[in-house]
Amino acid sequence: MPNMELNKTKMAVQEPNIRNSNFDEVALGYTYEEAVNEAKRCLNCKNKPCVSACPVAIDIPAFIQKIVEEDIEGAYKIISDSSSLPAVCGRVCPQENQCEGKCARGIKGEPVAIGRLERFVADYHRENAKKEVKEIKKNGHKVAIVGAGPSGLTAAGDLAKMGFDVTIYEALHVAGGVLMYGIPEFRLPKNIVQEEISNLKELGGDIKTNVVVGKSITIDDLLDEGNEAIYIASGAGLPKFMGIPGESLKGVYSANEYLTRINLMKAYKEDSKTPIRRGKNVAVIGGGNVAMDAARCAKRLGAENVYIVYRRGMEELPARLEEVEHAKEEGIIFKILSNPVEILGDENKNVNKIKCIEMELGEPDASGRRSPVPKENFEFEIDVDVVIMALGTSPNPLISNTTKGLETDRRGCIVTNGEAGLTTKEHVYAGGDAVTGAATVILAMGAGKKAAKAIAEFVK
Numbered sequence: 001m002p003n004m005e006l007n008k009t010k011m012a013v014q015e016p017n018i019r020n021s022n023f024d025e026v027a028l029g030y031t032y033e034e035a036v037n038e039a040k041r042c043l044n045c046k047n048k049p050c051v052s053a054c055p056v057a058i059d060i061p062a063f064i065q066k067i068v069e070e071d072i073e074g075a076y077k078i079i080s081d082s083s084s085l086p087a088v089c090g091r092v093c094p095q096e097n098q099c100e101g102k103c104a105r106g107i108k109g110e111p112v113a114i115g116r117l118e119r120f121v122a123d124y125h126r127e128n129a130k131k132e133v134k135e136i137k138k139n140g141h142k143v144a145i146v147g148a149g150p151s152g153l154t155a156a157g158d159l160a161k162m163g164f165d166v167t168i169y170e171a172l173h174v175a176g177g178v179l180m181y182g183i184p185e186f187r188l189p190k191n192i193v194q195e196e197i198s199n200l201k202e203l204g205g206d207i208k209t210n211v212v213v214g215k216s217i218t219i220d221d222l223l224d225e226g227n228e229a230i231y232i233a234s235g236a237g238l239p240k241f242m243g244i245p246g247e248s249l250k251g252v253y254s255a256n257e258y259l260t261r262i263n264l265m266k267a268y269k270e271d272s273k274t275p276i277r278r279g280k281n282v283a284v285i286g287g288g289n290v291a292m293d294a295a296r297c298a299k300r301l302g303a304e305n306v307y308i309v310y311r312r313g314m315e316e317l318p319a320r321l322e323e324v325e326h327a328k329e330e331g332i333i334f335k336i337l338s339n340p341v342e343i344l345g346d347e348n349k350n351v352n353k354i355k356c357i358e359m360e361l362g363e364p365d366a367s368g369r370r371s372p373v374p375k376e377n378f379e380f381e382i383d384v385d386v387v388i389m390a391l392g393t394s395p396n397p398l399i400s401n402t403t404k405g406l407e408t409d410r411r412g413c414i415v416t417n418g419e420a421g422l423t424t425k426e427h428v429y430a431g432g433d434a435v436t437g438a439a440t441v442i443l444a445m446g447a448g449k450k451a452a453k454a455i456a457e458f459v460k
Contacts, residue, residue, distance in 0.1 A: 003040035006109030011116055016329035020299050023185040023268055026326060027091070035120040039067035041105055042112045049102040050114060055446030056089075056154075058082040060099055060114055067117060076125040079118060084157035085150060085196045085445065087126065088179060090119025091188050093442045094320055126195055136204060139163035141459045144227040146213045146399070149177020150441045151432030152233035153200055154448030155455075160203035162456055169211040169222075172264070177235055178433075179441070181264040182256070184293050186300070190263070214398035219406070219428060229427050229455045232414060233448060236393045236433035242285070246343025247389075251277055251351035255286070255294045255390035262297050279386030281305045283354050285340055286390030287312065292323040294388045295332045306332050307382060311339040311359050311372045335382070337361075339374065343387055353381045393438045403428075413437055420454035421447060429455060 012028040013019075019026050030038065042064040050060045059078055066075035079086045095101075095115035103111030141164050145152045148170035156166045174180055179193045201207065211217060213234070222230055239254030241247050258276070261267040265274035282298040284291050287310035298306045308327070310317065313336050317324055328334070337359040344353040358378035361370040400408045405425040407415040414423055414430040421429040431447030433439055 001040070002043075003037055005041060008041075008110045008113040008116075009034050009038035011113070013326075016326075016331070019186065020296070020330035021302075023300055025189055026186050029123060030116055030120045032124075035067055035117060036070060038113050039064045039117060042068075043104055045104055049104065050099040050112075053098045053102040054082075055098065055442045056082045056449055058099075058118075063121065064112065064114070064117060067121065072121055072124045073129060075121045076129070079121060082449075083445070084154045084200065085179075085441075086118055087122035087192045087196055088150070088188065089442055089445070090115050090117075090122055091192075092183060094440055096321065098442065126192075131202075134203065136161065137163050138165060138204075139460075141165065142227050143167075143455060143459070144169065144222045144225075144230045145233060146219075146222075146230065147171075147177060147233040147235055147432075147434070148175035148197075148207055148209075149233060149235050149432065149444065150179060151235075151434075151444035151448040151451075152177070152231065153197065154445040155231045155233060155431070155452040156205045156448075157200050157203060158449055158452035159455065160200065160205045162452075164456070164459075166205045167227075168205060168207045169213050169217070170207060170209045171212045171234075173209050174264070175207045175209065181260040182290070182293070184259070184263055184297055185268075186296070187293070212398070214402040219399065219403040219425070223427060227427075228459045229429060231421070231448070231451050231455065232399060232423070232428065232430040232434055233432045233444070234396065234399055234434045235444075236395045236413075236438045238394045238396045238412070239389065240391045240393060241389050242340065242391065244340060244342055246345060246351070246354075249343055249345040249349055249351045249387075251279065251385055252343060252387045253277075253389070255284070255290045255388050256393060258294055258388050259290070259297065262301075268297070268301060276301070277386050278302050279384065281307075281382075281384045282386040282388065283307045283309050283335075283340075283382060283384045284388045284390055285309050286392075287317040287319060288390065288392070289319045289323055290392075291388075291390035292319045292327050292332075294390050296327055296330060298386065298388070299330055299332060303386075307335050307384070308332055309335045309338050309340060309354070309356065309382075311337065312370075313337055313361060316361075316369075337372065338380075339372065341379070344381070351385055351387055352383065354384055354387060355379060355381050393433075395434045395437070399434075411437055419450050421451040422454065422458075 063078040100111040267276040342355040359372040407424040432444035
């Protein structure tokens, strides 16, 4: 019998006043029975609108139908045909703006919980399936991937399945990119990321860490070593600041540094050797998912008051609704329509206040978005001892500055010919945040799939 409930099957989560002091995963996932019950809400639409909205084109109705049939391994096979990182995507993809946003059940009620079902399938497979050694016939072609984040891992996985000899070059000491350094443990446990990466290694992919392409080795060096194509998936790790007075004071972090210290270097653990300032009052400037992650981490590090300072209103927050709701539940304070104009310090050059000005939304611009404008004589101060700038990131110019013939645009993003990802340099492709600027994990993965296909067609 189909399940015609209007609302999604609820998923258990940690209680807010418990989880805001630990780094354990917040969402606890579906039980077997809950997953089957939710899967029965799917109408198995013939035109599959959800698939068209998935950047990696997972056959969503087909895998959900397998859950209804209680063939969880069958569901996993369908997902893994399109996605190299299902346990990751089930946790961090903005499904509400993609597959679930197109779900027919969302017309009268809530859409099917596609993300939660994908997570369930991936977790069930990881916990119950027997490891299978897949025999892959090598095709004799050699490809290099720059960056072991979601885009690079996806491209490498697809190419390895096709028989390519693939080597990934990663600047950090562990693979995973933003999945390891950017997204907190309570949203994406790192053992799950490493388990997904181990699946790639089993396909024959080689990952070389602590290799900074553009410094340790260049793109031209990789071409000279016999790689027939190169895919640059180096991400966007260069943080942005506001350019206001006081940004050089002690206690001011970019969100990139702050989250890297916590997630990759484990600064939240008592035995960690990585220093981090555990503020009593913390201000996070910005309103995206990264801002929510930084604020929720600060709360878990013991801050009494954590403020999200955002120059637009609550309706304009770009963060996922679920992340905003979780932040509110955990006690994060939202200072909306507020724009910092100066960070103030004490005699020892430590942060002790931020000066803000109240904003109001003006008339809509050409895109329909209302721009914030300052109110006159509406300045106020907030007592803080840590300020975290979560204003976005851009690509690091190291690779473009050391590679002749590789064009970038005014934002520092690598220029490509479109979906295939071919750059202005022969044999070199690029995708993910290195091309688009900071975006989502799933969009980066989609770019990796398209580039892998283009590379395979070019090399063969």
